[in-house]
Amino acid sequence: MKLIDTLPEVFESFNEQRKNSFITALQMKEQGIPFVGVFCTYLPQEIPMAMGAAVVGLCSMSGETIPDAEKDLPRNLCPLIKSSYGFAKTDKCPFFYFSDLIVGETTCDGKKKMYEYLAEFKPVYVMELPNSQSSDALELWKKEVIRFKEKLEQHFGTVITEEQVRQAVRLKNAERAALRDFYSLMKLNPAPMLGQDLYKVLYGSTFKFDKEALIKEMQELTAKVRAEYDPQNSPLKGRPRVLVTGSPIGGVTEKVIRALEDNGAQVVVFENCSGAKSIDEDVDADAADIYDALARRYLNIGCSCMTPNPNRIRLMNRLIDEYQVDAVVEVILQACHTYNVESLGIRRFVTGEKKLPYISVETDYSTSDTGQLNTRMAAFVEMI
Amino acid sequence: MSCALGIDCGSTTVKGVLFDGERVVKQEIVFTRARPKERMAEIYSRLYTPAVCCTVTTGYGRALLPQADKTVTEITCHARGASFLHPHIGCVIDIGGQDCKAISLDSLGFVSDFAMNDKCAAGTGRFVEMMCRILDCPPDEIERLVSGASPVEITSMCTVFAESEIISLLADGCERGDIALGVIRSICRRTAYFAQKLHPEGQVFFSGGLAGHEVFRRELEGFLQLPVCVHELSQYAGAIGAALIGWEKLHRKG
Ligand code: SF4
Ligand code: SF4
Numbered sequence: 065m066k067l068i069d070t071l072p073e074v075f076e077s078f079n080e081q082r083k084n085s086f087i088t089a090l091q092m093k094e095q096g097i098p099f100v101g102v103f104c105t106y107l108p109q110e111i112p113m114a115m116g117a118a119v120v121g122l123c124s125m126s127g128e129t130i131p132d133a134e135k136d137l138p139r140n141l142c143p144l145i146k147s148s149y150g151f152a153k154t155d156k157c158p159f160f161y162f163s164d165l166i167v168g169e170t171t172c173d174g175k176k177k178m179y180e181y182l183a184e185f186k187p188v189y190v191m192e193l194p195n196s197q198s199s200d201a202l203e204l205w206k207k208e209v210i211r212f213k214e215k216l217e218q219h220f221g222t223v224i225t226e227e228q229v230r231q232a233v234r235l236k237n238a239e240r241a242a243l244r245d246f247y248s249l250m251k252l253n254p255a256p257m258l259g260q261d262l263y264k265v266l267y268g269s270t271f272k273f274d275k276e277a278l279i280k281e282m283q284e285l286t287a288k289v290r291a292e293y294d295p296q297n298s299p300l301k302g303r304p305r306v307l308v309t310g311s312p313i314g315g316v317t318e319k320v321i322r323a324l325e326d327n328g329a330q331v332v333v334f335e336n337c338s339g340a341k342s343i344d345e346d347v348d349a350d351a352a353d354i355y356d357a358l359a360r361r362y363l364n365i366g367c368s369c370m371t372p373n374p375n376r377i378r379l380m381n382r383l384i385d386e387y388q389v390d391a392v393v394e395v396i397l398q399a400c401h402t403y404n405v406e407s408l409g410i411r412r413f414v415t416g417e418k419k420l421p422y423i424s425v426e427t428d429y430s431t432s433d434t435g436q437l438n439t440r441m442a443a444f445v446e447m448i
Numbered sequence: 449m450s451c452a453l454g455i456d457c458g459s460t461t462v463k464g465v466l467f468d469g470e471r472v473v474k475q476e477i478v479f480t481r482a483r484p485k486e487r488m489a490e491i492y493s494r495l496y497t498p499a500v501c502c503t504v505t506t507g508y509g510r511a512l513l514p515q516a517d518k519t520v521t522e523i524t525c526h527a528r529g530a531s532f533l534h535p536h537i538g539c540v541i542d543i544g545g546q547d548c549k550a551i552s553l554d555s556l557g558f559v560s561d562f563a564m565n566d567k568c569a570a571g572t573g574r575f576v577e578m579m580c581r582i583l584d585c586p587p588d589e590i591e592r593l594v595s596g597a598s599p600v601e602i603t604s605m606c607t608v609f610a611e612s613e614i615i616s617l618l619a620d621g622c623e624r625g626d627i628a629l630g631v632i633r634s635i636c637r638r639t640a641y642f643a644q645k646l647h648p649e650g651q652v653f654f655s656g657g658l659a660g661h662e663v664f665r666r667e668l669e670g671f672l673q674l675p676v677c678v679h680e681l682s683q684y685a686g687a688i689g690a691a692l693i694g695w696e697k698l699h700r701k702g
Contacts, residue, residue: 415561421560421561435508436547436564439508439521439522439523439564440564442521443521443522443523443524443559443562443564446520446521446523446524446559447523447524447558447559447560447561447562
């Protein structure tokens with residue numbers, strides 16, 4: 065097939081920054097690198113990486129295109145879903161625009177129904193993700209991983225060998241290790257940086273496609289932070305340490321982190337996607353059956369679309385201890401039913417078993433609740 | 449003799465108190481009327497004496513007084529103020545002008561959990577203001593208006609819809625008192641359900657301006673199924689909490 069390699073018609077109306085990211089993406093396309101657009105942490109990125117594709121994250125974090133999306137989708141829907149659909153429809157996101165194939169999974173209801181409409185104007189492939197982690201589920205997911213590989217081979221007219229997949233697994237493991245080493249710096253007390261800075265680095269890393277370069281960059285950054293760490297004179301001493309969990313955050317929803325840290329707290333670890341949830345575990349690169357290893361690793365992710373969802377609790381339990389956490393904040397995107405319902409269980413676990421304060425906040429991509437969020441977070445910090 | 453000054457700048461009223469380490473020696477209140485900064489300055493100048501060693505502000509306008517030594521959120525202040533006025537309470541409910549909060553306290557009077565409804569005007573003081581306006585009833589006559597009334601059911605969840613509901617009830621010939629009691633019940637029911645998320649226990653303290661109306665206290669008690677107490681200084685609970693925190697700050701320094 066022919067890769068998408070021309071700029072969209074609306075290009076001229078974009079600001080400098082957006083134009084630049086389109087140009088960067090275009091240059092990659094001109095070198096013949098295919099783009100595979102993904103939405104979710106469950107996607108085994110190693111498969112598209114094995115054929116030399118750039119894996120681009122399409123979860124949109126800005127409210128800009130929500131009005132366009134609401135022409136087709138209900139208003140009372142998760143902003144992540146609306147915003148993503150809106151960016152696809154308006155050609156305003158370079159990664160959406162240049163994606164030669166967009167891959168979704170049957171995660172939450174809103175997303176899987178949205179893919180049906182997205183497929184009307186973009187090449188979409190949906191993997192059937194089971195909603196539980198039983199052995200039957202694993203068998204299905206493994207088949208889906210292999211079917212996905214076959215879909216890529218057929219769509220891009222290429223062959224993906226087992227050795228290429230193993231190579232990709234090794235590279236991805238090394239990337240995960242480098243990111244983990246970086247965020248593990250936050251185990252230090254006082255923490256060496258604010259949570260908002262940590263988040264920027266983690267989020268930014270998802271837009272770096274040269275993995276080798278990213279690994280090197282992360283290692284240097286980790287070494288630099290370590291060298292400059294000065295616990296005695298740290299301005300961050302004595303801040304209560306917070307774990308953030310819940311829906312994916314980023315972009316506008318960073319306002320919650322800012323409200324916490326402006327009021328004297330310190331976010332030390334993110335359990336969400338784009339934090340530990342997606343980075344914590346590696347794939348066994350030497351497993352006899354590499355597809356089985358991939359399926360196991362990815363199905364294990366503790367997202368609220370699983371029922372039951374013990375792995376989220378397990379991961380939180382470990383992170384709370386390792387990062388000497390004093391309080392837990394859950395950020396839920398408006399109309400995200402799975403995280404919203406699961407918040408009761410998370411509250412019970414945090415306040416009951418771990419004996420720590422917990423608060424959940426529901427928010428969206430607008431800035432209209434900044435004042436209230438600030439009061440709420442300030443009161444929570446006063447309570448810790 | 450030294451004093452601490454606490455000011456609570458809410459959306460409807462600004463309250464201030466002077467605290468001398470044992471009791472509230474003076475209090476003042478003015479309507480905010482969209483000028484929080486000016487009103488806070490006014491309260492400050494009315495209460496300030498050279499004996500004031502520490503000023504703490506709270507409420508949504510808390511950042512607007514340059515003389516303040518410290519700002520603390522209304523959650524913490526209401527909790528502190530309430531347990532000063534009524535030791536041994538387990539929960540505080542505050543129906544404010546633009547939000548509504550429920551706070552549960554531990555045995556030492558510290559905040560152990562809280563919930564805030566700040567997205568919607570229903571269940572806040574704004575709902576009551578609207579009711580008073582439509583029913584042409586000054587707030588201090590509410591009690592008289594509802595005495596002996598039998599409440600009509602108000603079904604609208606939203607202030608804007610409730611307003612038109614009240615107007616059509618009037619057009620149907622309903623008594624003003626019956627409608628008023630219906631509105632008050634709907635606010636108290638909503639507030640109680642919302643507070644129940646915190647599983648309150650023991651005595652509940654009702655703070656804020658509406659605590660002055662017996663009918664609100666009584667209805668709240670009915671829906672909560674827990675004893676609800678008020679204090680003549682209920683409306684000043686936030687300001688008192690702020691002053692107490694200021695006093696402690698002063699004394700920790702020695
Ligand atoms: S929160 Fe769940 S559904 Fe959303 S991206 Fe993460 S794993 Fe996927
Ligand atoms: S935040 Fe919730 S509703 Fe939104 S896409 Fe993720 S799982 Fe679905």
